[in-house]
Amino acid sequence: MKKSSLSIAVLVMILCLLLPGMAVNQANGGEAIPVYTYITQEIWVQNGDFSIYGIAYVPETEGKVPLVIFSHELGNDHTSGERYAQRLAAAGYAAYVFDFCGGTVGGNKSSGSNKGMSILTEASDLEAVLEAAKSWDFVDDGRIVLLGGSMGGLVTTVVGSGHQEEIAGMILMYPALSAKADSGAERYATEDEIPEDVSLFGGWIHVGKNYITDLRKTDFDQLLSSYRGHVLLLHGDHDGTVPISWSENAKEIIPDCEFHVIKNGGHEFFGQPFEDAMSYILPYLDTQLNHEKAESAENEMLLRMQIGDTEVTVDWEANESVEALKTLCQNGPLTIQMSMYGGFEQVGPIGQSLPRNDCQTTTQAGDIVLYSGSQIVVFYGSNAWSYTRLGHIRDKSAQEMAELLSNGDVLMTIWCD
Numbered sequence: 070m071k072k073s074s075l076s077i078a079v080l081v082m083i084l085c086l087l088l089p090g091m092a093v094n095q096a097n098g099g100e101a102i103p104v105y106t107y108i109t110q111e112i113w114v115q116n117g118d119f120s121i122y123g124i125a126y127v128p129e130t131e132g133k134v135p136l137v138i139f140s141h142e143l144g145n146d147h148t149s150g151e152r153y154a155q156r157l158a159a160a161g162y163a164a165y166v167f168d169f170c171g172g173t174v175g176g177n178k179s180s181g182s183n184k185g186m187s188i189l190t191e192a193s194d195l196e197a198v199l200e201a202a203k204s205w206d207f208v209d210d211g212r213i214v215l216l217g218g219s220m221g222g223l224v225t226t227v228v229g230s231g232h233q234e235e236i237a238g239m240i241l242m243y244p245a246l247s248a249k250a251d252s253g254a255e256r257y258a259t260e261d262e263i264p265e266d267v268s269l270f271g272g273w274i275h276v277g278k279n280y281i282t283d284l285r286k287t288d289f290d291q292l293l294s295s296y297r298g299h300v301l302l303l304h305g306d307h308d309g310t311v312p313i314s315w316s317e318n319a320k321e322i323i324p325d326c327e328f329h330v331i332k333n334g335g336h337e338f339f340g341q342p343f344e345d346a347m348s349y350i351l352p353y354l355d356t357q358l359n360h361e362k363a364e365s366a367e368n369e370m371l372l373r374m375q376i377g378d379t380e381v382t383v384d385w386e387a388n389e390s391v392e393a394l395k396t397l398c399q400n401g402p403l404t405i406q407m408s409m410y411g412g413f414e415q416v417g418p419i420g421q422s423l424p425r426n427d428c429q430t431t432t433q434a435g436d437i438v439l440y441s442g443s444q445i446v447v448f449y450g451s452n453a454w455s456y457t458r459l460g461h462i463r464d465k466s467a468q469e470m471a472e473l474l475s476n477g478d479v480l481m482t483i484w485c486d
Contacts (some may be wrong), residue, residue, distance in 0.1 A: 102117070106128075111123070111125075135209055135354070138213065139154060140215070171185055229296060233297060238300075241300060247311050267281055296323060299353075304332075308336045374462075386459055394459065397421070423439060434450055435449075449467070
């Protein structure tokens with residue numbers, strides 16, 4: 070029996086040598102899966118006066134590939150993402166790991182300092198990386214996913230919610246949603262009370278006043294609830310830094326969330342917890358990049374919307390109400406006279422009833438819902454009521470939605486492309 074097992078192991082090694090682009094996945098019933106060799110290259114990104122250092126892991130394959138951008142934890146640097154980048158590149162995904170401009174305890178190669186760093190300066194760094202990555206010759210700019218751990222998870226939330234049309238997915242690992250409580254941000258009655266030097270975690274890292282002020286003015290629950298894509302959320306059950314209850318709460322806030330508890334996972338994943346995390350990350354990427362994006366694009370092409378003279382880009386829901394709306398529009402454009410109501414919405418009659426699945430909903434600017442089965446509502450503010458969701462306008466900010474809808478009644482047109 071030992072001789073037979075040894076022979077199988079030798080055969081696997083021979084197959085891997087003869088077929089360098091393939092490996093045998095014994096955990097998946099022996100199915101052959103692609104394994105890519107990859108190269109690394111240093112890439113600097115400029116963000117105003119600051120220079121951001123990073124390393125790209127690029128699979129050696131023809132054509133452009135999807136990209137995963139890793140945002141590191143508070144106190145860490147780009148090296149905390151290397152094990153993820155190596156595994157992703159071997160699976161055919163490019164990965165970029167970088168140092169934020171501040172927020173590291175030793176070893177930071179980017180410019181900037183901990184005293185100047187905050188959640189919003191790090192978000193600005195990630196935005197600069199995202200914008201630069203679109204021009205890299207190995208990147209398929211329509212398939213970029215953001216991945217962040219701890220503080221990097223918060224930064225990913227800020228940037229991902231604000232750039233939904235530019236990314237194909239968002240992965241949050243043990244996000245530091247406890248940051249306000251951990252830093253004592255809420256104990257200061259006014260900003261004048263916040264010291265210029267703030268000691269965190271018993272003096273492990275010192276940050277500046279703007280770290281606190283930017284945390285205080287950032288509503289993470291609102292950002293999580295505004296993201297319309299599919300989110301992968303991972304948290305270890307042995308996390309002693311950010312209790313898992315913070316992610317359990319986030320799971321209820323995020324509209325489309327896939328949440329997994331990593332057994333024996335602490336704050337960061339190593340060993341088997343890392344392997345378990347990758348067992349969720351790789352299927353998520355495959356689904357988001359190869360299936361859901363194509364389906365979303367198909368839906369967007371089928372149904373389009375114009376408010377007054379302005380065409381807007383809508384992420385339509387996948388439900389029977391939207392399907393009925395598409396069927397209705399196949400006979401020609403649907404023109405709806407909208408009326409302002411309540412100082413936060415425009416509402417108009419569809420002319421007939423559509424299938425409905427109402428549930429209690431807190432809306433945000435840009436949301437499109439069905440009310441009472443026969444009226445369509447578009448929001449430029451927020452309201453809590455029982456609606457059926459139809460979609461969300463993703464290419465307009467809250468201010469732009471207010472400019473479109475808060476200055477009088479409008480005519481809205483919906484049609485099939």
